[in-house]
Amino acid sequence: MPDYETFEHDVLVIGAGGAGLRAAIEASVAGVRVGLVCKSLLGKAHTVMAEGGIAAALANVDERDNWKVHFADTMRGGQYVNQWRMAELHAKEAPDRVRELEAWGAVFDRTKDGRILQRHFGGHKYPRLAHVGDRTGLEMIRTLQDHGVHQGIDVYMEHTILSLLKDGDRVVGAFGYERERGRFKIFRAKAVVLATGGIGRAYKITSNSWEYTGDGHALAYEAGAELIDMEFIQFHPTGMVWPPSVMGILVTEGVRGEGGILTNKEGKRFMFESIPENYRHQTADNEEEGWRYCQGHKDARRPPELLTRDHVSRCIVRETREGRGSPHGGVFLDISWIKSKIPNATEHIKRKLPSMYHQFKQLADIDITEQPMEVGPTTHYIMGGVRVDSDTQMSRMPGLFAAGECAAGINGANRLGGNSLSDLLVFGKRAGEFAAKFAKQNSLGEIHNSQIESAAREALAPFDQGDGENPYQIQMDLQELMQNNVGIVRTESEMQYALDQLQQLKQRANHAGITGNREYNPGWHTMIDLRNLLTVSEAITRGALERRESRGAQFREDYPEKDDRFSKVNTIISKADDGSMRIRLEPLPRMPDYLKEVVEENR
Amino acid sequence: MNVQFRIWRGDANGGTFRDYTTECSEGMVVLDAVHAIQRTQAPDLACRWNCKAGKCGSCSAEVNGMPKLMCMTRMSDLPLEKPVTIEPMKAFPVIKDLVTDVSWNFRLKKKIKPFKPRPPDAPDRTWRMQQEDIDRVQEFRKCIECFLCQDVCHVLRDHGMYEKFIGPRFLIHVAALEMHPLDTEDRIEELRSAQGIGYCNITKCCTKVCPESIEITDNGIIPLKERVVDKFYDPLGWFWRCLKKKSED
Numbered sequence: 020m021p022d023y024e025t026f027e028h029d030v031l032v033i034g035a036g037g038a039g040l041r042a043a044i045e046a047s048v049a050g051v052r053v054g055l056v057c058k059s060l061l062g063k064a065h066t067v068m069a070e071g072g073i074a075a076a077l078a079n080v081d082e083r084d085n086w087k088v089h090f091a092d093t094m095r096g097g098q099y100v101n102q103w104r105m106a107e108l109h110a111k112e113a114p115d116r117v118r119e120l121e122a123w124g125a126v127f128d129r130t131k132d133g134r135i136l137q138r139h140f141g142g143h144k145y146p147r148l149a150h151v152g153d154r155t156g157l158e159m160i161r162t163l164q165d166h167g168v169h170q171g172i173d174v175y176m177e178h179t180i181l182s183l184l185k186d187g188d189r190v191v192g193a194f195g196y197e198r199e200r201g202r203f204k205i206f207r208a209k210a211v212v213l214a215t216g217g218i219g220r221a222y223k224i225t226s227n228s229w230e231y232t233g234d235g236h237a238l239a240y241e242a243g244a245e246l247i248d249m250e251f252i253q254f255h256p257t258g259m260v261w262p263p264s265v266m267g268i269l270v271t272e273g274v275r276g277e278g279g280i281l282t283n284k285e286g287k288r289f290m291f292e293s294i295p296e297n298y299r300h301q302t303a304d305n306e307e308e309g310w311r312y313c314q315g316h317k318d319a320r321r322p323p324e325l326l327t328r329d330h331v332s333r334c335i336v337r338e339t340r341e342g343r344g345s346p347h348g349g350v351f352l353d354i355s356w357i358k359s360k361i362p363n364a365t366e367h368i369k370r371k372l373p374s375m376y377h378q379f380k381q382l383a384d385i386d387i388t389e390q391p392m393e394v395g396p397t398t399h400y401i402m403g404g405v406r407v408d409s410d411t412q413m414s415r416m417p418g419l420f421a422a423g424e425c426a427a428g429i430n431g432a433n434r435l436g437g438n439s440l441s442d443l444l445v446f447g448k449r450a451g452e453f454a455a456k457f458a459k460q461n462s463l464g465e466i467h468n469s470q471i472e473s474a475a476r477e478a479l480a481p482f483d484q485g486d487g488e489n490p491y492q493i494q495m496d497l498q499e500l501m502q503n504n505v506g507i508v509r510t511e512s513e514m515q516y517a518l519d520q521l522q523q524l525k526q527r528a529n530h531a532g533i534t535g536n537r538e539y540n541p542g543w544h545t546m547i548d549l550r551n552l553l554t555v556s557e558a559i560t561r562g563a564l565e566r567r568e569s570r571g572a573q574f575r576e577d578y579p580e581k582d583d584r585f586s587k588v589n590t591i592i593s594k595a596d597d598g599s600m601r602i603r604l605e606p607l608p609r610m611p612d613y614l615k616e617v618v619e620e621n622r
Numbered sequence: 623m624n625v626q627f628r629i630w631r632g633d634a635n636g637g638t639f640r641d642y643t644t645e646c647s648e649g650m651v652v653l654d655a656v657h658a659i660q661r662t663q664a665p666d667l668a669c670r671w672n673c674k675a676g677k678c679g680s681c682s683a684e685v686n687g688m689p690k691l692m693c694m695t696r697m698s699d700l701p702l703e704k705p706v707t708i709e710p711m712k713a714f715p716v717i718k719d720l721v722t723d724v725s726w727n728f729r730l731k732k733k734i735k736p737f738k739p740r741p742p743d744a745p746d747r748t749w750r751m752q753q754e755d756i757d758r759v760q761e762f763r764k765c766i767e768c769f770l771c772q773d774v775c776h777v778l779r780d781h782g783m784y785e786k787f788i789g790p791r792f793l794i795h796v797a798a799l800e801m802h803p804l805d806t807e808d809r810i811e812e813l814r815s816a817q818g819i820g821y822c823n824i825t826k827c828c829t830k831v832c833p834e835s836i837e838i839t840d841n842g843i844i845p846l847k848e849r850v851v852d853k854f855y856d857p858l859g860w861f862w863r864c865l866k867k868k869s870e871d
Contacts, residue, residue: 059670061728062767063678118748124737124802126756126763133750151760157677158763168728169736176728199717228672262649268675373764378675381694383649491661535666538633539718542665 023203023471028054028173029458030451031193031208033180034235036064037156037443038423038450039214040163041116045451046212047170051458054206055167056175056195058215058230062164065216065228066443069156070271070374071140072148073120073444074437075113079130080137081145081317086110088144090614091621093438095297096142096327097402097431098571098581100248100589103610104409105429109438109445116444117149125162127151139276139313141325142435144301144621146315153271153374159440178204179547180234182474183211183242183419184466190242190419191464194474198544201537203475207466209458212412212450213239213405213421218252218555220494220548222398223502226258226269232548233555235425239405240554244414246592247427248403249555250562251572253434254507256281256331258397260349265382267397270352270375272436274392275324277371278313279354280306281335282391283343289350290323293334298326310360329433329572332396336507339395349395355388364388396507400439402430402572403562406591411453412446418457418464422450432571481546487532490546497524497552505560510576514564521557528553561602562590625702627655629667630709633718640664641705646697652708653681653692656720668719676833679768683720684709689770689831711773724769730788734796735812739804755803762798762842764834767791771828771838777821787818790828790838797842800849814850819843 029051032043035058043055057064078084090110094101121127121135127149128136137146151158168174180195184205192207215235219227240246257270275281283289294302302323303309309322324331335350345351354372358364365388369376372387379385379392404427405414412420423443430438481487504517528549533542568582569575588604595601610618625646628639644658653671660667671681674693681692686700686707700706714722743749771790777783788796796809796817813819826839836842852859 059672059678059680060724063672063680065672067678067766068673068675121749122739122742122747124739124799124805126751126759126802128760129751129753129756133752134748151763154677154764157766161763161767165731165736168732174728176725199723228674228678230672263647264650264654265675374677381676381696382651489661489665491665495661533665539668539721540666541660541668545665 023205025205025207026054026173027207027463028052029208030054030210030212030454031056031206032212032214032451033193034058034064034214034216034423034425035061035174036066036214036216036423037159037163037440038447039064039212040160040167041444041447042212042214042422042451042454043172044163044167044170045448046455047172049452049455051455053172054175054208055172056178056180056206058177058179058234060176061174062160064160065231066156066160066440068226068228068269069159069440070153070269071273071276072138072150072155072437073113073117073159073440074140074143074147074435075117075149075441076110076147077114077117077135077137077149079134080315084145084147087617088621089113089147091618092143093429093435094431094618096433096435098433099431099586100570100607101431102409102428102608103614104608105446107614108409108449109429109442112445113441116441116448120159120162120444123162123166125158127158138273139321139325140436141272141275141331142327143437148437150273152370153273153372155440179544180238181478181547182470183238184470185242186464186467188243189417189464192466194471196478198539201540201543205466205471207463209461209463210418210420210454212454213419213425214423214447214450215425217401217424218552218559219398221497221501221552221556221559222506223498224258224267225398226255226267227398233551235421236404236558237551237554239414239419239421240558240592240594242416242419243594244416244419245406246403246558247406247589248431248562249401249558249592250566250590251402251432252398252559253328253400253402253572254332254396255399256328256335256396257352257394259383260393260395261347262383268378268382269397269399270392270394271372274352274354274372274375276313277354277368278310278357278360279324279352280322280356281324281331282351282353283338284345285343289338289343290326290331290334294323294326295330302326327433328436332507333574335396345393347393349393351391352394353391355390400424400434402432402434403427410449412450413453413457418461420450420454422446432573478547481531481533481543484530484532485534487530488527490528490531490533490542490549493524493527493531494545494549494552497549497556500524501556501559505563508574508576509563511564514560517560518557518564521553521560525553557600558592561592561600565590565602565604623702625655625697626705627659628705628707629656629659629719631667631719632716634716637716639707646702650697651693652685652690652695652697652706655697656692656708668717668721670721677766679766682711682768682770682773684711689773691768691770691833694833711769713773713775713779726784727767727769727772727791730792731795734792735807735809737799737802737805738807740806749804751803758841759798759802761836762794764836765791765794766834768833770831770833774827774831776825776827783818783821787821790843792817793819793822793846794836794838794842797846800846810849810853813846814854819847819850
């Protein structure tokens with residue numbers, strides 16, 4: 020065996036955001052030895068960026084809420100291609116997961132009678148998001164982190180995993196490097212949980228950090244697991260559009276939950292003009308009713324600004340394409356108008372949306388209590404990911420589990436805001452629980468030298484090509500390609516072009532070179548991220564080509580309507596024996612009658 | 623316009639400032655400039671960053687000598703007629719370029735007694751708290767762990783008392799636990815001894831650099847100091863506790 024430092028764990032969790040931390044805590048509670056690999060420092064993962072809240076039918080603010088309504092909302096939002104079992108488990112278990120956070124020290128905003136306060140969010144029938152101002156993700160990750168560090172978990176900060184190690188079909192560990200010295204490390208484990216988040220860095224305009232390069236998606240795919248629903252990428256309707264350097268940074272949906280309105284340059288609330296049929300009876304038909312909804316009047320229906328994210332994003336694109344956009348190519352999002360409705364509006368806005376207030380004040384010189392913001396769609400989240408068993412979160416590779424954004428199923432064609440944080444908790448816990456169980460039933464597998472040697476060789480190759488092309492340039496070209504050709508509005512010809520270009524980018528990446536040494540070398544890291552980004556970009560493009568219809572987040576200009584042929588299938592991607600990427604359609608699992616009734620009751 | 627930068631390059635064995643020039647456009651922040659230099663001139667220039675929106679606290683550095691988050695420091699707020707200097711935080715050992723070894727902070731936190739809630743208030747195992755009772759704790763929990771307050775604190779930065787003093791970040795962490803309405807743990811003895819709260823002489827440098835505008839000194843450290851004084855240095859309180867203890871015996 021090559022002389023690399025080797026670590027042994029029962030369960031190795033890769034990724035230390037909400038899902039990874041929750042999985043690590045659960046596995047640890049089950050009494051097994053847990054290793055937790057973070058790409059950055061502990062507590063800096065992308066969960067920290069989540070703003071609005073955690074969706075859970077606690078019914079603290081509206082007693083009519085329960086798991087059934089949450090389940091039906093999630094399925095409707097996902098256009099019914101969700102894995103029903105995941106949506107069911109999620110709706111049923113989310114309230115316990117939120118209450119558990121409180122028991123671990125989280126301090127949520129309160130109702131008047133002292134319980135956890137819940138706010139309105141897009142696509143949720145009742146106020147459902149437990150929150151802390153607009154920094155809920157920070158509260159969640161810090162609570163899990165502070166609880167987790169007392170559980171005896173071994174944390175490996177600033178480590179990146181290069182490949183999963185296999186013994187036959189079973190995943191038995193991972194091979195990676197630590198950033199500080201650039202040294203390779205071997206992690207042996209009886210079970211591995213992927214919790215690596217999303218793929219946003221495949222696009223030019225994104226709310227995601229540098230870490231979001233589809234690592235878990237690519238690791239699982241290369242190891243032989245399947246990816247599903249990769250075409251469904253959420254473009255959040257409200258990212259910052261100006262100044263250029265902050266383009267894409269998220270503006271929480273909470274702004275609209277608190278009464279913020281979207282207008283075009285003519286001052287018109289354009290969202291009233293196109294309310295989808297299946298949401299019409301739930302949506303306000305006048306401005307006054309929409310405002311009353313945000314104020315908590317139970318007889319009022321939600322304003323159209325709180326329709327699902329896929330729809331709102333498309334409406335914004337329509338406004339800008341048709342010349343009714345704001346000066347910097349977005350539309351206006353205005354919360355300051357509530358001054359005409361409530362006293363002390365300035366204080367109210369600062370209290371409910373403190374991060375947004377500071378973000379705009381500091382980065383764009385905009386006082387959101389006085390002026391409208393300019394916003395436009397930003398790549399935010401991928402609904403697709405590693406195909407897992409709904410109950411255990413295990414992939415088709417024994418010993419390989421996935422949870423959170425890198426796993427797929429709960430969200431279908433579009434995710435509702437707030438369902439991500441609850442997803443991390445519910446399925447992070449499940450992945451940790453079942454990974455620990457798997458670890459107890461299995462011994463450590465064998466590590467094969469050849470796998471390690473080839474991974475090490477591949478990782479180091481760019482150092483031998485020092486005069487090769489700069490990986491940053493290739494990554495930028497990839498982002499440009501995906502943004503322009505596999506973005507919010509898609510057509511066959513553009514995506515075919517993207518597919519061709521991806522092959523060329525792969526060639527360029529193979530010949531890219533880096534300078535400097537292995538110690539904390541961002542050029543090298545970019546090179547490694549690029550490889551994963553190229554894999555997921557191809558998967559996204561193939562999925563989007565295969566689904567010849569428009570559904571949820573996927574909008575095909577050449578197939579603008581929903582098509583029944585695609586209403587009961589998932590796109591499934593796997594690696595063929597010859598190393599090429601294969602895609603096929605597979606029927607969705609049949610929803611049992613009791614859940615069909617739940618859907619019908621809540622139509 | 624073109625702007626000149628002097629960025630510290632080096633590692634634990636030493637280093638030096640190097641000059642770079644890059645184009646600055648409207649609205650740019652310091653981190654954008656570092657990224658531009660990385661992309662075009664120095665691909666191996668090491669710096670930490672994640673969210674680029676002041677929420678994760680990764681990109682801490684000293685810009686023109688001031689501890690700052692690079693992602694929230696606008697170029698337009700700096701004097702651009704002379705080079706902008708960027709160097710790593712000085713209170714922590716350098717790993718490479720702008721990246722420092724902050725692991726001490728993570729080790730420290732593990733030693734602080736964790737949250738220990740009272741039994742739930744309601745049969746459904748939930749608690750009741752009023753918003754006004756948690757406002758203060760929520761202020762402390764805004765902390766993004768950028769460690770700029772640790773960097774600027776002279777007890778750590780100038781006197782290197784890492785073994786005796788936990789620094790403003792962790793005093794605020796203890797304050798958030800101590801003032802949590804549900805918490806039942808007592809951390810006052812450690813505050814006085816192992817955590818060395820007495821070393822803080824309230825110069826408020828930490829408060830000035832906090833990107834989350836947490837009133838670290840006034841709202842956190844001073845009330846904690848008062849609790850320590852009440853428990854250990856108040857003769858009347860001491861006498862009263864002795865009496866109470868005796869009657870309990």
